[in-house]
Amino acid sequence: MPTAAVIGCGDVSVVHLDALASLPDVELVGVVEPDAGRREAAAQKYGVPGFADPAALLAQVRPDVVHVTTPHHTHVEVALAALAEGVHVVLEKPVASTLADGERLAVAAEAGGAKIAVCFQNRYNAAVRALQERLASGELGAVRGAAATVVWHRDASYYENRPWRSTWAGSGGGLLMNQAIHTVDLVQWLMGDVTRVEGHASTRALADAIEVEDTAEIALQHASGARSVFYATLAHAANAPVTLDVVTEGATLSLRGDLTIAHADGRTETVQERTAASGGRSYWGVSHELLLADFYARLGDPEPFWISPREALKSLRIVKDVYRQSYPDLGDAVA
Numbered sequence: 001m002p003t004a005a006v007i008g009c010g011d012v013s014v015v016h017l018d019a020l021a022s023l024p025d026v027e028l029v030g031v032v033e034p035d036a037g038r039r040e041a042a043a044q045k046y047g048v049p050g051f052a053d054p055a056a057l058l059a060q061v062r063p064d065v066v067h068v069t070t071p072h073h074t075h076v077e078v079a080l081a082a083l084a085e086g087v088h089v090v091l092e093k094p095v096a097s098t099l100a101d102g103e104r105l106a107v108a109a110e111a112g113g114a115k116i117a118v119c120f121q122n123r124y125n126a127a128v129r130a131l132q133e134r135l136a137s138g139e140l141g142a143v144r145g146a147a148a149t150v151v152w153h154r155d156a157s158y159y160e161n162r163p164w165r166s167t168w169a170g171s172g173g174g175l176l177m178n179q180a181i182h183t184v185d186l187v188q189w190l191m192g193d194v195t196r197v198e199g200h201a202s203t204r205a206l207a208d209a210i211e212v213e214d215t216a217e218i219a220l221q222h223a224s225g226a227r228s229v230f231y232a233t234l235a236h237a238a239n240a241p242v243t244l245d246v247v248t249e250g251a252t253l254s255l256r257g258d259l260t261i262a263h264a265d266g267r268t269e270t271v272q273e274r275t276a277a278s279g280g281r282s283y284w285g286v287s288h289e290l291l292l293a294d295f296y297a298r299l300g301d302p303e304p305f306w307i308s309p310r311e312a313l314k315s316l317r318i319v320k321d322v323y324r325q326s327y328p329d330l331g332d333a334v335a
Contacts, residue, residue, distance in 0.1 A: 001025055001026065001027050002025070002026055002027070002064040002065055002296060002299060003026075003027045003028075003029045003061075003063040003064050003065070004020055004026050004027065004028055004029065004063050004064065004065045004066070004067065005028070005029055005030040005031060005032065005048075005057055005061060005063040005065075005066050005067070006020070006028070006030075006031050006032070006042075006066070006067045006069060007031075007032040007054050007057070007066050007067065007068050007069065007070060007078055008032065008033060008068060008069035008070035008071075008092075009031055009032075009033035009035070009038040009039060009041075009042040009069075010033075010038070010069060010070070010071075010162065011162075012069050012092055013031075013042070013067075013069040015288045016067045016069055016090070016288065016292070017031075017042065017045075017046060019288050019289040019292050020067075020292070021046070022289060023289075023292065023293060023296065025296065026065075026296055028046055028048055029048055029049075029061050029063050030048050030049050030050070030051060030057050030061045030063065031043055031046065031048060031049075031050050031051070032050070032051045032052070032053065032054050032056075032057050033050065033052075034052055034053065036052075039051075039052065049061070054066070054078050054081055054082070055081070058081065058082065058085050058087065062085065062087065063087065064087065064088060064299070065087065065088040065089070065090060065296070065299075066078075066082045066087055066088075066089055066090070067089075067090040067092075068082075068089060068090065068091045068092060069092045070092075071162075071164040071165075071170055071171070072094060072096070072097040072164070072170065072171045072172050072177065072178075073097045073164065073169060073170050073171070073172065075091055075092070075094070075095065075096055075097070075101075075105075076095075076096045076097075076101040076102070076104060076105045079091055079105055079108075079116065080104070080105065080108055082114070083108050083109065083113065083114050083116075086113055086114055087114055088114045088115045088116070088299060089114065089115070089116045089117070090116075090117045090119065090292065090295060091116055091117065091118050091119065091309075092118075092119045093118060093119050093120060093181055093182065093185075093312070094172065094177055094181055094312070094315075094316055094319075095118050095309050095312035095313060095316055096172070096309075096316065097170075097171065097172025097173075097177070098172060098335055099313070099316060099317065099320050099335055100335070102309060102312070102313050102316055103313070105309045106308070106309040106310045106313060109304065109308060109309045109310070110304070110310065115295070115298070115299065115304060115305050116304075116305065116308060116309055117291065117295040117305040117307055117308075118307050118308065118309060118311070118312035119288065119291060119307075120182060120185045120186075120189075120291075120307050120312065120315075121287040121288045121290070121291040122182050122183075122185075122186055122287060123185070123186070123189060123287075123291075123307065124287035124290040124291050124294070125273055125274075125286065125287050126271065126272070126273050126274045127255055127257065127258055127259035127271050127272070127273045128186060128190075128255065128259075130259050130271040131190060131244075131246065131253050131255060131259050131271075132189070132190055134253065134261065135190060135246065135248070135253075139250075140248040140249065140250040140251045140253075140261075141248050141249025141250040141251075142224075142248060142249050143191065143224060143226050143246060143247075143248050144226055144247045144248060144249065145226050145227045145228060145229075145246075145247050146187060146190070146191050146226070146228040146229075146244065146245060146246045146247070147228065147229045147230070147243075147244075147245045148183050148186070148187050148228065148229075148230045148231075148242070148243060148244045148245075149230070149231050149232065149240075149242065149243045150175075150179060150180040150183050150231075150232035150233075150242050151231075151232070151233055151236045151240040152179060152232075152233070152234050152236060152238075152239045152240065153234060153235075153236050153237055153238050153239055154179075154206070154214070154234040155206075155209075156206065156208070156209035159206070159209050159210055160209070165178060165210075166209060166210035166211060166212060167210075167211055167212065168211060168212060168330070168333045168334060169333075171212060173201075173212055173213065173319060173320075173323060173334070174201075174203075174210060174212030174213040174214055174234075175201075175212075175213050175214050175215065175216060175232055175233070175234050176201060176213065176216050176232065176319045176322060176323075177212075177319060179232070179234065180216070180230075180232040181315055181316075181319060183230070183232070183242055183244065184218075184230065184315045184318055184319060185312075185314075185315040186244060187220065187228050187230060187244070188220070188314050188315055188318060189314075190244075190246065191220070191222050191224070191226055191228050191246070192222045192223055192224050192226070193222060193223040194220050194221065194222055194223075194314070194317075194318060195221050195222065195223050196220070196221035197218065197219075197220055197221075197318055197321035197322060197325075198218070198219045198220075198221075198325070199216060199217060199218035199219065199230075199321065199322035199325060199326070200216065200217055200218075200322070200325065200326050201213035201215070201216040201322050201323060201326040201327075202214075202215050202216070202326065203215070204233065204235050205233075205234065205235035206234065206235075213326070214233065214234040214235060215232070215233040215234070215235060216230075216231075216232050216233075216322060216326075217229075217230065217231045217232075218230040218231075218318070218322055220318065241256050241257060242255075243255065243256055249264075250263060250264050251263045251264060257273045258270055258271060258272050258273050259271040259273075273286070274286055274287075291307075320334065320335060323335075
């Protein structure tokens with residue numbers, strides 16, 4: 001039975017901890033958190049020892065897998081330390097806060113010895129998988145284009161509670177890195193390789209609270225010749241459902257939680273999304289557990305996990321392209 005530990009007991013850690021508790025063939029053996037209050041609460045709730053830093057965990061417990069749910073700018077160093085000990089890694093998104101660090105991690109992962117999974121869990125959503133399978137089959141004809149939106153709400157308190165989220169140095173970006181990257185990932189995965197990025201990011205509602213962006217619009221040109229358009233903002237009054245529409249020769253596929261396929265001949269199909277209880281927030285989705293179960297089932301396989309650091313770099317490059325176009329005066333700060 002593989003053993004696991006969670007490094008970082010912030011907001012998203014609860015999803016990993018609850019998912020691990022639900023996996024019958026995985027044993028949680030520790031948590032890591034520098035904040036004593038959060039560390040003690042997690043250790044007590046899950047009945048495992050708590051550590052103030054990853055080095056102590058690796059030295060004293062050495063789990064088979066660590067789940068890294070720390071602030072963005074720490075992802076790569078924590079993951080590299082685990083890899084150096086031959087420990088597998090489940091890494092929350094984004095793969096890194098900078099492209100250079102993401103490349104370092106991809107190279108280390110490709111050197112072998114341990115696996116890394118990056119948490120783009122929405123690829124496991126039932127409706128998303130159905131959409132991907134229909135597009136891949138070719139049964140709906142050539143893909144013409146796609147449009148996606150992430151129209152959510154955040155206020156200053158969200159950043160005050162976790163100040164690293166509000167800075168380039170801590171988060172590597174704002175809306176695109178912290179909220180919308182999941183949808184950016186789905187667009188590039190479903191629509192294929194991106195050959196050109198045109199976009200703009202700005203701060204429309206939270207300029208007094210953050211130095212990063214809260215709004216962005218992007219046009220993506222794909223190798224197939226299709227184009228995707230994308231709009232995201234945190235300036236809405238609420239968290240609206242994420243939308244993704246794909247237009248093909250034979251149908252329009254609309255993702256609003258469930259998938260609706262409107263065929264050109266008038267037929268309509270619906271693929272319902274699964275529901276799952278979670279200690280996390282509803283907009284985090286329902287598929288962390290599916291991704292984690294798949295990762296643990298593949299630990300003995302010789303090939304890398306399919307959502308690897310190299311794969312996760314694709315969406316990070318899109319985001320960083322938008323930043324370079326939007327903030328040319330900041331140079332390396334947004335790279």
